[in-house]
Amino acid sequence: MRRMTARPANAHQARLLRLLRDGGPNSRAQLGDQVDLSRSKLAVEVDRLLETGLVVADGLAASRGGRRSHNIRLAPALRFLGVDIGATSIDVAVTNAELEVLGHVNHPMDVREGPVAVFEQVLAMAAKLKASGLADGYDGAGIGVPGPVRFPEGVPVAPPIMPGWDGFPVREALSQDLGCPVMVDNDVNLMAMGEQHAGVARxxxxxxxxxxxxxxxxxxxxxxxxxxxxxxxxxxxxxxxxxxxxxxxxxxxxxxxxxxxxxxxxxxxxxxxxxxxxxxxxxxxxxxxxxxxxxxxxxxxxxxxxxxxxxxxxxxxxxxxxxxxxxxxxxxxxxxxxxxxxxxxxxxxxxxxxxxxxxxxxxxxxxxxxxxGELGPTAGVTGAARLISDHLFSPA
Amino acid sequence: MRRMTARPANAHQARLLRLLRDGGPNSRAQLGDQVDLSRSKLAVEVDRLLETGLVVADGLAASRGGRRSHNIRLAPALRFLGVDIGATSIDVAVTNAELEVLGHVNHPMDVREGPVAVFEQVLAMAAKLKASGLADGYDGAGIGVPGPVRFPEGVPVAPPIMPGWDGFPVREALSQDLGCPVMVDNDVNLMAMGEQHAGVARxxxxxxxxxxxxxxxxxxxxxxxxxxxxxxxxxxxxxxxxxxxxxxxxxxxxxxxxxxxxxxxxxxxxxxxxxxxxxxxxxxxxxxxxxxxxxxxxxxxxxxxxxxxxxxxxxxxxxxxxxxxxxxxxxxxxxxxxxxxxxxxxxxxxxxxxxxxxxxxxxxxxxxxxxxGELGPTAGVTGAARLISDHLFSPA
DNA sequence: CTAACTTTCTCCACAGTCAGGACAAAGGCG
DNA sequence: CGCCTTTGTCCTGACTGTGGAGAAAGTTAG
Incomplete structure (x- = not known):
């Protein structure tokens, strides 16, 4: 299938995408309760999102005493890749658009083997998850590395425990190899984002x-x-x-x-x-x-x-x-x-x-x-998925 | 004269007021270079600000090779009061809308004498500055106290070195006494804001x-x-x-x-x-x-x-x-x-x-x-003025 | 089964926001 | 004096967003 190409056209759409990501499927009326927009304006923006294919309307919810509502949800085929590169092992997971982990693999590997070897492994793991039928491609990937990162460029800087990574263009290289947008951050920040999204820090x-x-x-x-x-x-x-x-x-x-x-x-x-x-x-x-x-x-x-x-x-x-x-x-x-x-x-x-x-x-x-923390090894990969989804679910 | 009653009606106006505060008088054209609005929209907002009296247009600037521009500046009669209550002394200053200190007085006093005695002194100092002709009233006041503050309410909480202040409604009480809006913060935060506004941290x-x-x-x-x-x-x-x-x-x-x-x-x-x-x-x-x-x-x-x-x-x-x-x-x-x-x-x-x-x-x-720090004793009072101006120069 | 009510969603008219172009005003310069 | 630049104003048209009317689709009571 074709991957996600569209991005939210404005802040309202970005807001709606995040609400759907964090709160799951919602009716237009429920969304309206959360966004401080008139029903009419909301309907317009939802329609535009439906046109782009980022969200879909599937099925009707049970009635709550009146007309039944349409379920609006993020496109079910969207897939994010979460990658957590630790000092001694690599975690890779696929998530859906709601950042639920659909599959998760781990592979022991010393980060000091350098970026080329590590990313070869990461790509193999991503391919394996794809082959298992959990994804037919990736719409975006978040990468965590165990050291400081120049965030806007997605490049590690002066990492003490990762010689050979200094200045390596992680974001650019992986974006090329995976064929999708990539964001890079420190692994610790991703763990925090993971626990914030789905763990104890909600x-x-x-x-x-x-x-x-x-x-x-x-x-x-x-x-x-x-x-x-x-x-x-x-x-x-x-x-x-x-x-x-x-x-x-x-x-x-x-x-x-x-x-x-x-x-x-x-x-x-x-x-x-x-x-x-x-x-x-x-x-x-x-x-x-x-x-x-x-x-x-x-x-x-x-x-x-x-x-x-x-x-x-x-x-x-x-x-x-x-x-x-x-x-x-x-x-x-x-x-x-x-x-x-x-x-x-x-x-x-x-x-x-x-x-x-x-x-x-x-x-x-x-x-x-x-x-x-309550997420254990999934904290990092969930945070990674969150990182890239925050990026993609923001106005271009 | 009548004190400032209007507040900016929208974010654009707030932005303009802050630009004029931080950058001094500007022509419409210069403002337009800084705000990413069309000249027409900018003109509308400036006109509305002129109507409220928050800003005035006085005189023409020298030509820079074309038509001379009008100087747009914050109302020259606006006055803010900056109060910095230290452990052993009180600083009070008047500033204009650009937060320039017009007058500054200091009085030794132990904060442990309690809020009632301290504010009596503060009011006396404010009156003294007014009597000296630097102000004919205050449009707002910022207060710094040497302890933690519940910021939204402007109330000190569990201050170790200020027994008797815990829970005292500083903001409300002073607002009443001074007859103008008041914001309260920790003295250290105000020092930071002062150095940020006019000192080394610009x-x-x-x-x-x-x-x-x-x-x-x-x-x-x-x-x-x-x-x-x-x-x-x-x-x-x-x-x-x-x-x-x-x-x-x-x-x-x-x-x-x-x-x-x-x-x-x-x-x-x-x-x-x-x-x-x-x-x-x-x-x-x-x-x-x-x-x-x-x-x-x-x-x-x-x-x-x-x-x-x-x-x-x-x-x-x-x-x-x-x-x-x-x-x-x-x-x-x-x-x-x-x-x-x-x-x-x-x-x-x-x-x-x-x-x-x-x-x-x-x-x-x-x-x-x-x-x-390069502001010395004016850092706190400048920060205090900045605090209240940030509050007043934001949409109501 | 029908009438009344609720909830959800759509459609439409109207007010406001804003960009950008045309143009007027006011000055400098050769 | 004519041409240039800069500043400021005015106008049109596109877009944004609100709120009301009302249609659609259901529940509930009699």
Whole structure:
């Protein structure tokens, strides 16, 4: 079939498309209740959208005491591709226009293999999803990469953990290969957008989304919009100092948060504990697989291993300390914790909460939920789909 | 004369008023170059503004090779009142519609005397300015208070250093007394707005404005707009922990930034140094006046006193440490340092810069100016005038 | 089954918004 | 003095958007 070519012609149409995306099918009358336009004007704009094929009217809804309404919905054949490139693995998903994930594949891969190899893999995964019948093509794609991005151009800038990506024209290259519009953003921002769209952050205007994976980052949402900073590096909290003269960090400094707690640091600490005999549980798991990950620590902690619990609590205290500072500064309405370490669950959360509630002032913490993300690995790909749909569902 | 009663009827008119406020008198043609409206539509809106009396056309500009243009300017009789209530003194200023300060008075007063006493003083100061012939009334007033504010209502909430102000209806009360519209905000936010309007932060979209006075706070500007947070306490960085098990703070915690460095902490440290014989210079000044302030330390430092210099550098390191974290997180395009301690000047600035440039990543610091505010005591009152003019120069 | 009512949707007349061209006013310059 | 530029005004025509009339399609009560 032909892909989406039209774009909303004005702000009203863009508004309607987003309402249909976020609220599902609606009648003209229901749409009218939400947009502050007269019924007549609304009808005109809906008709124009129907003409472009971006939305369709299919079937009649049940009567609510009067004439039955037509269901207006986004074109059911629209497909977005959400791509989340992590430090050690790639997630790719197809969504429909309502950003529901129809299919999701994951492939382990080190981002340091460089953009060419990674995108070869991404294209293969996109093709696989297509072959499985979930899509007959893509109308747009959102891409998340684990580092700062010059957003308007969709180009990574000076990414510390992705040598070889600096300046690579991700947006342009992928747009060419996929044959559809592409938007690129930091993976942490996409996670925030995902949780905002379909997760715990629905209806919260200002919030922080802390992603603890191989590294640590923080998505910042201000007034419902992702804040990216002057050079696209906003939220880069991994190198905030938490310990004077602490551990050496890859960035060249000492005592960075990321050096003391992150997926990578936790794995290192766990292996250390296993080798020095401080934890039989961890030692057994190291024996079995040759290396340890944050997931191993989570399992050991669930089994009651005191060393694992200690490591998680210590880490939680460190992150909590930083988050406490950010809460004082930013005064968010919600803090979401997500990423690979979500498996550490409530032990981690408890430490973070303790630090924040103890250190920050009551006015900022009084009504502040600190919660785990609820979308897990789909947060990033959902956010990616949201990114491109926000772009496409805005006036050209 | 009659005060301003009309408000802009639409967004175009609001836009025009702000252009005239920020750019001074303009011809219709010059305005047309800035607003993306046809000349005809522009002429209609200008005519309507002329009818309301908000703007006037007076005189002809010099020819630039063709027909001479009419000067369109904001009504010259418009007057705004800017009020900056600090912890220990009150600043009040009159401005014209272009927010130029026409008169400025200062009065020492402890904010803890409570809102009734403070506003009595404010009204007296406003009356004094009026009596001096600078204004025949006020069209609006902006008020800054040293604590968090529930912005839409203009009411202080849980202000730590202003007992007795919690919940006091500042906006309503003053609006009644002054007989004009009033807007209330945190003093730090107003300083940021002042520096944005007329100071070092012109044309910067995202920046931080750190005010170090009796306490420490930070104004946050995102996309040209002040960000206030969920409960109005954004920027409250005084109680971020900088020293595990550090000094006891009034907030009940230990190691808060404000306990280690602020105008109050610096004065305390200086008196301590004077009494323990570590600085003859400071001891002499203590002898002379009975107590020391940040200004005394500045003078001693300027005279080369090593203890004073040490205190400033130590303090700068502490603030710099916190700012470094905020820079990583927020990735601003500019950091402004202002408030009572601006007198500490470049010694302070050097320490802050050292910390930030050392601790934050190059992408965030590469093109980041860290500068002193250039408006001094007029920053707050200018920001206050800006606050109310932004309100009045927006569609009703 | 019919009448009355509700809800949804369409059609139409009218007021307002706005762009762009024609043109008048007012000056400079050779 | 004629030609140029700049500024400002006026007019037409296209488009935007409102609100009312009323048709379409259903439910409910008698």
């Amino acid at each position: 209806s919260v205007g200002d919030f922080l989304c802390v992603k603890i994976g191989t590294g640590i980052g923080c998505g910042i949402v201000v007034g419902g919009e992702v804040y990216r900073g002057t050079t696209g590096s906003a939220g880069d909290i991994g190198h905030i100092r938490v310990e004077p003269d602490g551990r050496a960090c890859v960035c060249g400094n000492r005592g960075c948060l990321e050096a003391h707690f992150s997926g990578a640091a936790l794995a290192r600490d766990a292996e250390d504990a296993a080798r020095t005999g401080r934890s039989a549980e961890l030692a057994a798991r190291l024996e079995a697989s040759g290396k340890l990950t944050a997931a191993d620590v989570a399992v050991a902690a669930a089994a009651g291993d005191p060393t694992a619990l200690y490591l998680i609590r210590e880490g939680g205290n460190r992150v909590g300390q930083v988050i406490a500072g950010l809460v004082s500064f930013f005064n968010p309405g919600l803090v979401v914790i997500g990423g690979g370490v979500t498996g550490l669950g409530h032990t981690l959360l408890a430490s973070v909460r303790t630090q924040v509630y103890r250190q920050s002032l009551p006015l900022a913490t009084g009504n502040l939920p600190i919660v785990l | 044309s910067v979209g995202d920046f931080l404005c750190v005010k170090i006075g009796t306490g420490i706070g930070c104004g946050i500007v995102v996309g040209g707009e002040v960000y206030r947070g969920t409960t109005g306490s954004a920027g409250d960085i005084g109680h971020i922990r900088v020293e595990p098990d550090g000094r006891a703070c009034v907030c009940g915690n230990r190691g808060c930034l404000e306990a280690h460095f602020s105008g109050a902490a610096l004065a305390r440290d200086a008196e301590d140094a004077a009494r323990t014989g570590r600085s003859a210079e400071l001891a002499a000044r203590l002898e002379a006046s009975g107590k020391l302030t940040a200004a005394d330390v500045a003078v001693a430092a300027a005279a080369g006193d090593p203890t004073a210099l040490y205190l400033i550098r130590e303090g700068g390191n502490r603030v710099g440490q916190v700012i470094a974290g905020l820079v990583s997180f927020f990735n601003p395009g500019l950091v402004v340092i202002g408030g009572g301690v601006t007198g500490l000047g470049h010694t302070l600035l050097a320490s802050v810069r050292t910390q930030v440039y050392r601790q934050s990543l190059p992408l965030a610091t590469g093109n980041l100016p860290i500068v002193l």
